[in-house]
Amino acid sequence: MTSHGSTPSGTGTNLDPWYHHYADRAAGLSTSEVRALFAVASRPEVVSLAGGMPFVSALPSELIRSSFDRVMTDSGPQALQYGSGQGTPVLREQILEIMALEGIHGSVDDVVVTTGSQQGLDLVTKLFINPGDVVLAEAPSYVGAIGVFRSYQAEISHVALDDSGLVPEALRERIAELRADGKSIKFLYTIPNFHNPAGVTLSRERRLEILEICRDNGILVLEDNPYGLLYFDAPPPRAMRSVEEDGVVYLGSFSKTLAPGFRIGWVLAPHAIKEKLILANESAILSPSSFSQFVVSEYLCTADWKAQIDTFRGVYRERRDAMLSALGEHLPELSWTNPNGGFYVWVTLPEELDSKAMLPRAVKELVAYTPGTAFFANGSGRRFMRLSFCYPTSDTIRLGIRRLATVINGELDLVNAFAPTGHIATMTQNQTFSAPPPNMS
Amino acid sequence: MNHTPDRSIVVLAGGISHERDVSLRSGRRVADSLSEHGIGVVLKDPDAHLLDYLQSTRPDVVWPALHGASGEDGALRDLLELLGIPYVGSRPDAARLAWDKPTAKAIVARAGVATPRSLSLPRETFRELGTNSVLALIADEFPVPVVVKPARGGSAQGVSIVTDPAELPRAMVDAYTYCDVALIERRVIGTEIAVSVIDSGDGPVALPAVEIEPVSGVYSFEARYNAGETNFYTPARLSDEIAAAAAEAAIRAHGALGMRHLSRIDLIVDASGTPWFLEANVLPGLTETSLLPLALEAAGHDLGWVYEALADAAIREANA
Numbered sequence: 001m002t003s004h005g006s007t008p009s010g011t012g013t014n015l016d017p018w019y020h021h022y023a024d025r026a027a028g029l030s031t032s033e034v035r036a037l038f039a040v041a042s043r044p045e046v047v048s049l050a051g052g053m054p055f056v057s058a059l060p061s062e063l064i065r066s067s068f069d070r071v072m073t074d075s076g077p078q079a080l081q082y083g084s085g086q087g088t089p090v091l092r093e094q095i096l097e098i099m100a101l102e103g104i105h106g107s108v109d110d111v112v113v114t115t116g117s118q119q120g121l122d123l124v125t126k127l128f129i130n131p132g133d134v135v136l137a138e139a140p141s142y143v144g145a146i147g148v149f150r151s152y153q154a155e156i157s158h159v160a161l162d163d164s165g166l167v168p169e170a171l172r173e174r175i176a177e178l179r180a181d182g183k184s185i186k187f188l189y190t191i192p193n194f195h196n197p198a199g200v201t202l203s204r205e206r207r208l209e210i211l212e213i214c215r216d217n218g219i220l221v222l223e224d225n226p227y228g229l230l231y232f233d234a235p236p237p238r239a240m241r242s243v244e245e246d247g248v249v250y251l252g253s254f255s256k257t258l259a260p261g262f263r264i265g266w267v268l269a270p271h272a273i274k275e276k277l278i279l280a281n282e283s284a285i286l287s288p289s290s291f292s293q294f295v296v297s298e299y300l301c302t303a304d305w306k307a308q309i310d311t312f313r314g315v316y317r318e319r320r321d322a323m324l325s326a327l328g329e330h331l332p333e334l335s336w337t338n339p340n341g342g343f344y345v346w347v348t349l350p351e352e353l354d355s356k357a358m359l360p361r362a363v364k365e366l367v368a369y370t371p372g373t374a375f376f377a378n379g380s381g382r383r384f385m386r387l388s389f390c391y392p393t394s395d396t397i398r399l400g401i402r403r404l405a406t407v408i409n410g411e412l413d414l415v416n417a418f419a420p421t422g423h424i425a426t427m428t429q430n431q432t433f434s435a436p437p438p439n440m441s
Numbered sequence: 442m443n444h445t446p447d448r449s450i451v452v453l454a455g456g457i458s459h460e461r462d463v464s465l466r467s468g469r470r471v472a473d474s475l476s477e478h479g480i481g482v483v484l485k486d487p488d489a490h491l492l493d494y495l496q497s498t499r500p501d502v503v504w505p506a507l508h509g510a511s512g513e514d515g516a517l518r519d520l521l522e523l524l525g526i527p528y529v530g531s532r533p534d535a536a537r538l539a540w541d542k543p544t545a546k547a548i549v550a551r552a553g554v555a556t557p558r559s560l561s562l563p564r565e566t567f568r569e570l571g572t573n574s575v576l577a578l579i580a581d582e583f584p585v586p587v588v589v590k591p592a593r594g595g596s597a598q599g600v601s602i603v604t605d606p607a608e609l610p611r612a613m614v615d616a617y618t619y620c621d622v623a624l625i626e627r628r629v630i631g632t633e634i635a636v637s638v639i640d641s642g643d644g645p646v647a648l649p650a651v652e653i654e655p656v657s658g659v660y661s662f663e664a665r666y667n668a669g670e671t672n673f674y675t676p677a678r679l680s681d682e683i684a685a686a687a688a689e690a691a692i693r694a695h696g697a698l699g700m701r702h703l704s705r706i707d708l709i710v711d712a713s714g715t716p717w718f719l720e721a722n723v724l725p726g727l728t729e730t731s732l733l734p735l736a737l738e739a740a741g742h743d744l745g746w747v748y749e750a751l752a753d754a755a756i757r758e759a760n761a
Binding site: 012015016030032033035037039040044045046357361366411414415417 | 488568572615617729
């Protein structure tokens with residue numbers, strides 16, 4: 001630090017007296033320019049194709065309200081009390097019924113209710129990961145999972161994915177490489193159905209092959225399936241957990257098929273793991289929300305929840321169609337995935353574009369998306385963007401894609417103006433993992 | 442200091458600029474500081490209903506905590522003038538001059554304050570005159586290190602420090618993503634300081650300079666808004682003589698641009714002790730990690746008292 005002449009010593013502060021006390025795992029828990037830009041996405045003028053928010057307005061609000069009323073009338077004292085760390089037996093029975101739709105059969109004893117499946121993900125990671133242990137995950141992978149793995153100081157190793165999901169051969173090779181390096185691989189994290197963010201579905205053949213690879217290598221599979229029931233044309237292949245009980249921990253959620261505000265998810269785990277999950281759950285939160293569990297149970301008892309999921313499918317199918325046709329009309333030179341369910345389309349940009357660097361221009365044009373970099377632990381993925389079709393209406397989606405076309409064409413024009421000077425090198429100072437806020441995940 | 446009892450204040454924060462998030466933080470802190478003084482404050486995010494709201498409620502004063510375009514480019518201030526509602530901060534013309542960095546540099550330089558050599562280029566220039574030849578000329582005339590930044594904007598968004606000529610194209614693209622005009626400026630190596638200027642009716646006063654020492658070496662967006670990422674020294678570790686020169690440069694810049702009530706003048710003091718003007722901020726950051734509140738607290742001021750005094754000054758001037 002330069003100082004001049006006789007220097008009176010000013011009072012130094014970094015505004016955080018505990019800055020040097022944080023644990024190593026807190027590294028990276030900081031706000032970023034990209035995260036700040038997402039604040040604009042909440043404005044009504046902005047078409048947000050960034051968020052992963054379910055369209056909860058499609059829910060029968062009267063039925064939800066009456067579920068609340070009935071819970072308070074019939075079970076108020078229990079619903080407002082602490083509950084079991086494993087979750088209520090009634091809800092766990094109902095969860096079994098839901099999982100049966102995807103071919104999963106298990107014991108009510110092996111279900112642990114969590115605060116959203118995100119907490120299930122956190123608990124499983126807490127149980128298995130020591131700093132430096134390897135988690136295998138698709139490339140790209142769910143941004144919220146990357147955040148959890150990083151917070152436990154896991155080394156995240158991405159494995160290639162194509163239109164049929166995770167590539168088994170790439171998985172085999174990666175395991176061999178990691179083993180040769182003496183790494184400890186703890187589990188494979190995968191979203192087989194309507195992947196977030198890629199929108200693709202793992203084929204039946206690959207599910208079996210991947211299970212076999214993991215079994216042979218003693219690697220646990222963490223199957224995350226929030227979107228499986230939200231298929232559009234045909235159901236996805238049966239869950240991996242339906243064919244393998246001992247080697248799969250399954251994460252489920254009511255966030256997409258009912259509403260994320262309840263914050264209710266679950267883990268179905270082999271018996272021994274389940275025992276530890278309950279203790280870890282109690283240690284973290286004592287018990288999941290009794291009130292939410294009671295209301296969800298009441299809703300499942302009184303509402304035609306399967307018909308409601310059909311309603312969601314219809315809404316999301318129409319919006320998916322609107323997005324794909326608008327992409328075809330306004331951005332035909334790009335390529336994208338064609339999801340048969342879920343919330344997301346994964347778009348590949350021309351090689352010279354950088355979705356993260358382009359985001360400010362998009363915000364200026366009143367459209368938001370999630371840059372591909374959010375879905376890679378190493379900051380790569382600049383050529384990709386995730387577009388969500390779950391929340392905006394079809395007309396809004398078409399408007400958003402029109403604006404996005406203006407953004408992309410403007411950026412191409414700009415980048416190409418500088419391209420003759422050589423490669424537009426990425427500025428290394430911007431290469432950090434930056435998680436968007438929860439409503440954007 | 443005269444205080445107006447029982448006034449109603451609307452704090453504006455948010456908006457749709459790139460700095461919305463920062464503005465929301467600034468606005469909340471201003472509102473909290475005023476509320477602690479028992480002042481009734483309404484925090485509003487400007488939208489299509491704002492003008493109707495202001496017309497129907499006629500607050501005594503508007504306290505804009507809006508960063509970025511519309512908040513700092515003079516547009517909103519013009520509309521407040523049309524509505525006849527007093528507001529804190531610079532008037533529209535001054536805001537426009539300060540908001541545009543190349544214009545501000547030219548005016549401040551004319552007032553006798555040193556400012557690093559620079560060049561501002563609209564993106565069309567590259568298309569018309571050829572990217573290679575323009576870049577080659579820049580490389581000849583502006584040897585690295587240089588700073589490339591959008592001509593308008595704040596919070597270091599779109600700003601790059603270029604230390605290798607090969608990085609210049611990317612830096613230009615990053616700046617143009619935020620603004621159609623980019624400023625390329627010689628990087629002065631020295632002590633980075635911010636001098637906030639406050640005027641609640643008795644003339645502009647320079648607050649103690651805050652010296653900025655980012656842990657990463659670059660005062661980036663992340664270094665600005667994550668507590669712990671930057672060390673601040675208030676007053677700056679400068680000799681009395683140099684600190685006085687910096688204060689004088691700040692007052693001169695504030696006056697030359699015609700700024701009112703508050704501003705933050707960003708400077709770098711080089712090895713010879715010369716303060717170099719970098720930019721003037723119409724609405725300085727007012728968040729928990731911002732420089733103006735740090736300077737106020739270091740000078741022994743209560744934030745709420747100062748924000749209230751500025752609101753009162755705006756009311757008095759409107760009634761004068």
